[in-house]
Amino acid sequence: MNKAFELFTAVPKLHNCAQAVAAGFGNEVLAEAMKECGGGKAPEGRCGALHAALKLTSEACHNDIIREFTEICGAVECRDIKAQIPPYPCAECVRAAAELVEKYR
Numbered sequence: 001m002n003k004a005f006e007l008f009t010a011v012p013k014l015h016n017c018a019q020a021v022a023a024g025f026g027n028e029v030l031a032e033a034m035k036e037c038g039g040g041k042a043p044e045g046r047c048g049a050l051h052a053a054l055k056l057t058s059e060a061c062h063n064d065i066i067r068e069f070t071e072i073c074g075a076v077e078c079r080d081i082k083a084q085i086p087p088y089p090c091a092e093c094v095r096a097a098a099e100l101v102e103k104y105r
Contacts, residue, residue, distance in 0.1 A: 018048030
């Protein structure tokens, strides 16, 4: 799970939030597919880190992951997460999503 956080915060920046979560779990094919899913561009405006977490886990646990991610980060949609005062940091969304993949994988 720390690998996803490290990839997201690395300089130079090579991964968006979704890619960092996917690559953090060794799924380079998914990471490449997530190239356009950062910055609120995941389906339904969802946080890219959460989107990748859902792709890496069984559909049976998706409701639990979404619920726990919302409890941690305050919302599911990227724009809502960023609109909080103070905004919840993207790097922490990556960490939360990675922890949830670890928990539910």
